[in-house]
Amino acid sequence: MTFAEIYRKAKAEREALESGGRIRILVGTASCGRAAGADAVLKAISSELERQSIEATITRVGCIGLCYAEPLVAITNPGRPGAFYGGVTPEIVPELIESHIVNDKPYADLALGTTGSGGITGIPRLFDMPMLKPQVRIALRNCGLIDPEDINHYIAGDGYGGLAKAFSMTPEEVIAKIKRSGLRGRGGAGFPTGLKWELCRKALGKTKYLICNADEGDPGAFMDRLLLESDPHTVLEGMLIGAYAIGANEGYIYIRIEYPLAIERLELALEQMTEYGLLGEDILGSGFSFDIKIKRGAGAFVCGEETALMASIEGKRGLPRPRPPFPAQAGLWGRPTNINNVETLANVPPILQRGAGWFAGYGTEKSKGTKTFALAGKIERTGLVEVPMGTTLQEIIYDIGGGIPGGKRFRAVQTGGPSGGCLPASLLDLPVDYESLTQAGSIMGSGGMVVMDEDTCMVDIARYFLSFTRSESCGKCVPCRLGTKQMLDILEDITGGKGKPGDVELLSDLARSIKVGSLCGLGQTAPNPVLTTLRYFRDEYEEHISEHRCRAAACKELITYSIIDEKCPGCGLCVRECPVDAITFKGKKKPVIIDETKCTRCGACYDICRLDAVKIE
Amino acid sequence: MDYNPIISCRNAIQLTLVPVTNKSREQLGKILSSYGADMGSLLPILEAVQRRFGYLPEEAMEEVARFLGIANSTVYSVATFYSHFRLAPIGKRIIRVCRGTACHVRGVAGILDELEKRLSIRPRETTADGEYTLETIACFGSCALAPVMVINDRVYGRLTTGKIGQILEGHRD
Ligand SMILES: Cc1cc2nc3c(=O)[nH]c(=O)nc-3n(C[C@H](O)[C@H](O)[C@H](O)COP(=O)(O)O)c2cc1C
Ligand code: FES
Numbered sequence: 001m002t003f004a005e006i007y008r009k010a011k012a013e014r015e016a017l018e019s020g021g022r023i024r025i026l027v028g029t030a031s032c033g034r035a036a037g038a039d040a041v042l043k044a045i046s047s048e049l050e051r052q053s054i055e056a057t058i059t060r061v062g063c064i065g066l067c068y069a070e071p072l073v074a075i076t077n078p079g080r081p082g083a084f085y086g087g088v089t090p091e092i093v094p095e096l097i098e099s100h101i102v103n104d105k106p107y108a109d110l111a112l113g114t115t116g117s118g119g120i121t122g123i124p125r126l127f128d129m130p131m132l133k134p135q136v137r138i139a140l141r142n143c144g145l146i147d148p149e150d151i152n153h154y155i156a157g158d159g160y161g162g163l164a165k166a167f168s169m170t171p172e173e174v175i176a177k178i179k180r181s182g183l184r185g186r187g188g189a190g191f192p193t194g195l196k197w198e199l200c201r202k203a204l205g206k207t208k209y210l211i212c213n214a215d216e217g218d219p220g221a222f223m224d225r226l227l228l229e230s231d232p233h234t235v236l237e238g239m240l241i242g243a244y245a246i247g248a249n250e251g252y253i254y255i256r257i258e259y260p261l262a263i264e265r266l267e268l269a270l271e272q273m274t275e276y277g278l279l280g281e282d283i284l285g286s287g288f289s290f291d292i293k294i295k296r297g298a299g300a301f302v303c304g305e306e307t308a309l310m311a312s313i314e315g316k317r318g319l320p321r322p323r324p325p326f327p328a329q330a331g332l333w334g335r336p337t338n339i340n341n342v343e344t345l346a347n348v349p350p351i352l353q354r355g356a357g358w359f360a361g362y363g364t365e366k367s368k369g370t371k372t373f374a375l376a377g378k379i380e381r382t383g384l385v386e387v388p389m390g391t392t393l394q395e396i397i398y399d400i401g402g403g404i405p406g407g408k409r410f411r412a413v414q415t416g417g418p419s420g421g422c423l424p425a426s427l428l429d430l431p432v433d434y435e436s437l438t439q440a441g442s443i444m445g446s447g448g449m450v451v452m453d454e455d456t457c458m459v460d461i462a463r464y465f466l467s468f469t470r471s472e473s474c475g476k477c478v479p480c481r482l483g484t485k486q487m488l489d490i491l492e493d494i495t496g497g498k499g500k501p502g503d504v505e506l507l508s509d510l511a512r513s514i515k516v517g518s519l520c521g522l523g524q525t526a527p528n529p530v531l532t533t534l535r536y537f538r539d540e541y542e543e544h545i546s547e548h549r550c551r552a553a554a555c556k557e558l559i560t561y562s563i564i565d566e567k568c569p570g571c572g573l574c575v576r577e578c579p580v581d582a583i584t585f586k587g588k589k590k591p592v593i594i595d596e597t598k599c600t601r602c603g604a605c606y607d608i609c610r611l612d613a614v615k616i617e
Numbered sequence: 618m619d620y621n622p623i624i625s626c627r628n629a630i631q632l633t634l635v636p637v638t639n640k641s642r643e644q645l646g647k648i649l650s651s652y653g654a655d656m657g658s659l660l661p662i663l664e665a666v667q668r669r670f671g672y673l674p675e676e677a678m679e680e681v682a683r684f685l686g687i688a689n690s691t692v693y694s695v696a697t698f699y700s701h702f703r704l705a706p707i708g709k710r711i712i713r714v715c716r717g718t719a720c721h722v723r724g725v726a727g728i729l730d731e732l733e734k735r736l737s738i739r740p741r742e743t744t745a746d747g748e749y750t751l752e753t754i755a756c757f758g759s760c761a762l763a764p765v766m767v768i769n770d771r772v773y774g775r776l777t778t779g780k781i782g783q784i785l786e787g788h789r790d
Binding site for chain 2: 032034260602608
């Protein structure tokens with residue numbers, strides 16, 4: 001089959017699916033959906049359909065990014081608008097099917113939004129929901145809407161059209177187009193992608209490599225996982241276009257082993273590409289040949305750094321090395337190599353298809369296009385969103401993310417993972433782009449955004465990140481290996497109530513030396529969480545050191561739990577919850593008593609009490 | 618990637634006590650024969666060995682070194698660099714707890730405490746009855762459902778300390 005024939009067939013299949021007389025059901029089955037119970041929901045749907053002898057087409061889609069509402073199910077009756085439902089449980093499935101399918105009455109209780117033409121009264125349109133409306137979805141355009149395990153779904157949405165377009169241009173023209181689009185690396189540093197490709201194209205050598213960096217080492221970030229699980233082909237098409245532009249015939253995807261589902265879907269996608277002649281020799285009759293291999297990481301954060309990553313592919317310990325030489329000059333096995341992040345590559349096919357000007361129409365002067373952000377932590381609507389560069393933190397956290405749950409106050413937002421920093425409420429108006437975030441002392445990073453409320457101690461967060469970077473430091477250079485250990489020791493002292501005057505100054509001194517003295521990005525950025533918390537939350541450090549007080553009541557050594565007698569009706573909930581039997585029941589209507597010597601300050605009683613009768617000081 | 622030579626040595630000593638049967642030798646041979654004998658195969662081979670045996674037995678690592686024509690110490694240095702690899706056998710069920718940022722902010726420390734208390738082990742240890750091994754992981758990418766833990770392959774999200782007992786019960790047979 002030629003590509004034109006494949007395309008026509010895929011298109012026809014999709015039209016038949018959409019306008020055919022069958023009921024359609026979509027179930028979100030990315031990792032987050034599965035963790036929330038999507039598999040059980042899927043099973044319940046199948047058996048209920050069978051019981052009622054209803055014929056329907058069930059499609060397992062990826063994740064649309066509304067992770068807070070998982071498991072997600074969408075139902076469309078033929079010729080009617082469809083509805084997306086959130087928080088679906090196996091128990092509710094019969095009722096849902098009875099209502100939406102049998103009685104043609106959307107089940108309003110669980111409905112999030114409608115799709116298709118025409119509306120349903122009382123339910124907003126899906127893309128008018130507060131979480132989706134402000135979004136511009138370029139990289140995520142297919143996520144949660146197509147079957148990631150069926151290449152035809154991708155092709156029917158003009159997939160691999162960007163590649164066809166690239167093949168009609170010279171590699172130099174492709175590079176020029178990417179340059180004009182202003183696309184910059186989404187893996188953290190924001191290096192201009194077109195320029196990177198040009199350097200590799202011009203490098204001498206017949207054998208060149210293209211690597212997709214899917215290591216996603218930042219804890220608290222899941223952009224790349226969700227993309228690969230929901231729409232692997234957009235990333236693979238981006239790889240093909242990049243490889244054509246730089247003249248590489250071999251590609252690698254370096255993906256962390258903690259993402260088994262993403263790996264499985266990539267493997268399947270590669271098989272289907274090969275079947276369609278989109279991989280291998282003479283792709284689509286262009287004369288260009290390319291192959292892609294999957295390499296699994298083995299749990300080392302530093303392997304996200306490009307030189308360490310290449311060492312790891314070569315089968316060695318993942319130790320970084322000084323640059324230059326840059327990978328474009330001497331990379332994998334000493335050959336010119338281009339490394340791009342998953343999301344960077346996912347943006348490439350739409351740029352080829354819709355134009356550099358269209359892409360550059362989004363974003364700010366120096367940061368073009370959109371960026372995905374993984375919203376997590378103390379935020380109402382957790383999930384993955386994509387917004388134009390320059391959107392403010394306020395818009396992302398409050399308008400899209402719905403703000404802080406439980407009426408708590410916002411304390412900070414952490415961007416950029418262990419290399420980034422914590423930004424305070426006073427910076428909520430900050431537009432999110434590479435330059436603004438760097439100026440504020442943090443970094444864009446790959447897009448993790450962890451929101452923290454008043455119960456989060458900023459000194460403890462600094463300690464947390466340092467314990468992470470200390471254990472992930474590869475040990476090759478001294479400033480990082482010993483420096484992170486020293487900083488961690490000081491931070492442990494402070495959070496443990498043993499802080500001394502002068503500790504803060506020592507920390508800033510150390511931080512500066514480690515920043516300038518370290519070999520790779522890991523050490524150079526490891527002090528950022530300390531530096532930003534010192535810059536914006538210095539009073540919290542002082543309180544810990546001089547008053548032995550933790551205002552967030554998070555540092556265990558500095559707090560005690562007690563019962564506010566007037567508020568406690570002696571219901572006994574906390575007595576059952578306490579894992580160390582530190583709470584004694586004194587009879588109904590009598591307040592309970594906490595034994596401070598037994599209490600491990602785990603907070604279980606505080607969490608369970610509905611009357612706020614537990615006091616933390 | 619924690620450099621603790623004492624722990625590594627202790628694990629290594631423990632290893633020699635595990636008898637290597639003819640059957641497992643055969644299985645190892647099968648794994649090796651499906652890879653090329655070049656350095657690039659080292660990580661995939663170690664991964665396959667661990668998938669088969671649950672950890673990297675010392676004899677297996679020596680065999681891998683012979684197969685690739687490299688020093689035992691090279692295999693050992695790679696195996697101890699990556700946190701995915703284990704040098705000691707694991708229990709029937711492996712509980713991996715996320716120590717990522719989102720989970721930290723959402724109170725995973727309390728979950729880990731609860732598990733440690735119920736199982737009387739610390740991370741990287743196995744219960745005396747060989748039922749459970751406890752580990753921590755940098756992040757599963759299911760941060761939206763924090764705090765998160767995984768037992769064997771099953772992911773549990775939105776955890777509270779109160780749910781732990783029930784989940785462990787559900788895994789007993
Ligand atoms: C310690 C460290 C960890 C990194 N982790 C990642 C990662 O997980 N994913 C990623 O794409 N880039 C990561 N990077 C950045 C890469 O080195 C590299 O810049 C990036 O993959 C280039 O792709 P881009 O130009 O498309 O952004 C990391 C860098 C450092 C210093
Ligand atoms: S932070 Fe725990 S799953 Fe990501």
